[in-house]
Amino acid sequence: MKNLKHISLILIASLAMAMAPLSAAANAQSSEAAPVDVQEVVFGHLSDAYEWHITTWNGHHVSLYLPVIVKHHQGGWEIFSSKRFHESPDHTYKGFYVDHERKDKIYEQGYDNRPWDLSITRNVVQIWINIALMLLIFIPCARWYKKHQTTKEAPRGFVGAIEMLVMTIHDDVIKACIGEKHYKPYAPYLLTVFFFIFITNLVGLLPIFPGGSNITGNINITLLLALGTFLLVNLFGSKHYWKEILWPDVPMLIKFPIPLMPVVEIIGIFTKPFALMVRLFANMFGGHTIILSLTCLIFITFGISKQMGTSMTVVSFIMLIFMNCMELLVAFLQAYIFTMLSSIFIGLAHPEHEEAE
Amino acid sequence: MGNLPSILTPDFGLLFWMLLSFLVVFGLLAKFGFPAIVKAVEERKQYIDESLKSAREANEKLANIKAESEKLLKEARDQQATIIKEAMATREDIIRKAHDEAQAEGAKQLEEAKKQIEVEKENALRQIRAQVADLSIDIAERVVRQQLKGNAQQEQYIERILDEMSTSQS
Numbered sequence: 023m024k025n026l027k028h029i030s031l032i033l034i035a036s037l038a039m040a041m042a043p044l045s046a047a048a049n050a051q052s053s054e055a056a057p058v059d060v061q062e063v064v065f066g067h068l069s070d071a072y073e074w075h076i077t078t079w080n081g082h083h084v085s086l087y088l089p090v091i092v093k094h095h096q097g098g099w100e101i102f103s104s105k106r107f108h109e110s111p112d113h114t115y116k117g118f119y120v121d122h123e124r125k126d127k128i129y130e131q132g133y134d135n136r137p138w139d140l141s142i143t144r145n146v147v148q149i150w151i152n153i154a155l156m157l158l159i160f161i162p163c164a165r166w167y168k169k170h171q172t173t174k175e176a177p178r179g180f181v182g183a184i185e186m187l188v189m190t191i192h193d194d195v196i197k198a199c200i201g202e203k204h205y206k207p208y209a210p211y212l213l214t215v216f217f218f219i220f221i222t223n224l225v226g227l228l229p230i231f232p233g234g235s236n237i238t239g240n241i242n243i244t245l246l247l248a249l250g251t252f253l254l255v256n257l258f259g260s261k262h263y264w265k266e267i268l269w270p271d272v273p274m275l276i277k278f279p280i281p282l283m284p285v286v287e288i289i290g291i292f293t294k295p296f297a298l299m300v301r302l303f304a305n306m307f308g309g310h311t312i313i314l315s316l317t318c319l320i321f322i323t324f325g326i327s328k329q330m331g332t333s334m335t336v337v338s339f340i341m342l343i344f345m346n347c348m349e350l351l352v353a354f355l356q357a358y359i360f361t362m363l364s365s366i367f368i369g370l371a372h373p374e375h376e377e378a379e
Numbered sequence: 380m381g382n383l384p385s386i387l388t389p390d391f392g393l394l395f396w397m398l399l400s401f402l403v404v405f406g407l408l409a410k411f412g413f414p415a416i417v418k419a420v421e422e423r424k425q426y427i428d429e430s431l432k433s434a435r436e437a438n439e440k441l442a443n444i445k446a447e448s449e450k451l452l453k454e455a456r457d458q459q460a461t462i463i464k465e466a467m468a469t470r471e472d473i474i475r476k477a478h479d480e481a482q483a484e485g486a487k488q489l490e491e492a493k494k495q496i497e498v499e500k501e502n503a504l505r506q507i508r509a510q511v512a513d514l515s516i517d518i519a520e521r522v523v524r525q526q527l528k529g530n531a532q533q534e535q536y537i538e539r540i541l542d543e544m545s546t547s548q549s
Contacts, residue, residue: 069385070393091392125385139392146396153404160408164415172419173426188416209417210409217408218401240386242393246401307386 058321064314068236068307070145072104072120072128076231086231088147092118093138095130104141145243148235152222159184160217191216191361199365204372208254208365215247216361223306223353227346238356239306241299248299251364256291259371266373267291294367298360305356309349316342514544 074086087105094100094117106115113119114131121129130137166181177185196212197205222243225233237243267287269277276282316338324331518540522533 065384065386070390125388127385127390136391140395141392142396143393145393146400149397149400153400156404157407157412160412160416164412167415167419172422176423185416185420188413189420192413192417210413211405213413214401214405214408218404236386240393241388242390243397245389246394246397 057325058318060315060318060322063318064311067234067314068239068310069126070143070240071126072107072141072143074144074147074231074235086147088144089142090118090128091140091142092128092130095133095137144235145237145240148225148233148237149222149243151232152218152225152237155221155225156214156217159221188213191358195358195362196365199362200369201372204369205365207258208368211250211254212361212365212368215250215364216357219247219302219360220354220357223357224350226306226310227349227353236306236310238302239310241303244299244303247302247360248295251298251367252292252295254364255294255367255371258368260373262373263371294363298363302356302360305352309345309352313342313345313349316345518544 072090073088076084076086078084087103089101090104090106091099091101100116100118102115107113107118107120109115117131118128118137119131120126127136128139128141163177163181163184166177170177176182191213192209195216196209200208219238222237226236226238228234267290268284270283270287272283277284320331320335320338323334521540522537
């Protein structure tokens with residue numbers, strides 16, 4: 023333990039020393055260049071993009087250019103690589119350009135509103151990578167059970183670990199929150215939701231190429247996930263659930279002349295998934311923002327002075343390790359909470375005593 | 380809306396691709412992924428539950444069998460004891476009976492011997508009596524014959540015969 027402490031101290035110190043000359047060069051550059059714009063850096067990293075910027079090497083941007091799919095306002099679809107924007111001198115291609123004033127989205131020249139844009143953006147590619155990862159994890163695991171006799175042996179190693187995780191969510195979250203009678207049809211969806219969020223959160227923590235895109239910290243993604251829960255709750259809710267909303271068991275005074283309780287309940291239908299959407303979004307967005315800001319802090323303080331930069335690097339480094347560990351926890355926790363709350367809402371739409379009546 | 384960052388504003392393209400991708404992964408995993416895992420685990424769980432139950436039942440059965448065998452053993456032992464006791468009783472009975480029989484036989488034989496002795500005695504007596512009678516007749520005859528010869532001699536003779544008889548008798 024003591025050794026470990028020494029090693030980590032030496033590591034941090036050597037890192038700080040290594041950073042010093044490197045950032046001295048950056049210092050020389052940045053003293054003339056504009057200071058680090060934290061907001062731009064943070065939102066640049068968190069936002070969607072038409073290309074996947076991997077790194078900058080010797081002043082060259084190394085990026086993965088992704089296909090752009092847009093529709094002209096007059097009609098007719100265009101598919102081209104986003105590299106075309108960089109190749110042309112005025113950064114336009116076939117009348118389309120990326121407007122940096124308006125959130126880096128593609129616009130058509132002469133039109134103020136957005137064209138139909140189905141581009142394969144960085145987030146889309148990241149989602150594909152994530153779902154490929156999910157399929158690579160779960161399909162072989164499921165095949166294991168086909169190849170082996172389930173009553174004769176239990177899986178070990180990776181399949182065993184996945185089984186444990188799947189069964190934890192299945193038994194302790196989905197079955198427990200929805201109830202024995204009704205959980206079955208919802209289980210595959212909720213498991214998919216859990217592992218989608220969990221894997222996406224984890225991959226989002228990777229700072230380098232095949233990961234790192236902020237998916238669950240994008241309101242569009244959480245909106246769709248929350249919408250799924252909303253639809254499941256309200257489309258398959260039992261009669262009893264709707265009776266509880268429209269004619270709850272409360273004193274007549276607060277539901278008849280003015281339908282106070284029904285109004286509150288109807289608002290509740292929408293606030294539940296809305297809370298789901300915002301909770302996941304805000305947690306992931308917040309975590310990414312803190313990590314990116316702490317990283318930016320290193321560059322900002324080097325912009326002020328070398329000594330301060332060096333000392334701040336150590337502080338930032340320790341904080342970053344702490345935040346990343348915390349984000350690992352949050353990655354699981356948010357997926358767990360989202361699945362659990364969805365299960366609870368679905369469970370509320372199927373009161374167990376309904377059969378007794 | 381204008382000032383919000385793009386991660387907070389709706390983006391149709393992203394929504395579209397996310398929906399499509401999610402539906403695909405959901406469809407694939409709901410068909411080939413999770414149900415297979417869950418089903419297998421639940422089958423195994425059921426199998427384990429059943430195995431435990433049958434093991435418990437077998438244990439109970441075994442305990443029953445043990446108790447039963449002990450009971451049987453005890454019964455056998457009891458039976459053995461009673462049989463031995465009976466055998467001993469029978470043995471004593473037999474010995475006693477044999478003893479009694481032997482005694483009875485002895486008594487009977489004794490009785491018969493006595494009877495025979497009696498008979499023999501009677502026979503002997505009868506013979507003696509006959510002999511006596513014969514003798515008497517003989518004597519009488521001789522006496523009668525002597526009478527014919529003389530009185531004195533006759534008397535003398537009778538005297539002698541009587542002497543003879545008394546000596547033979549004594």
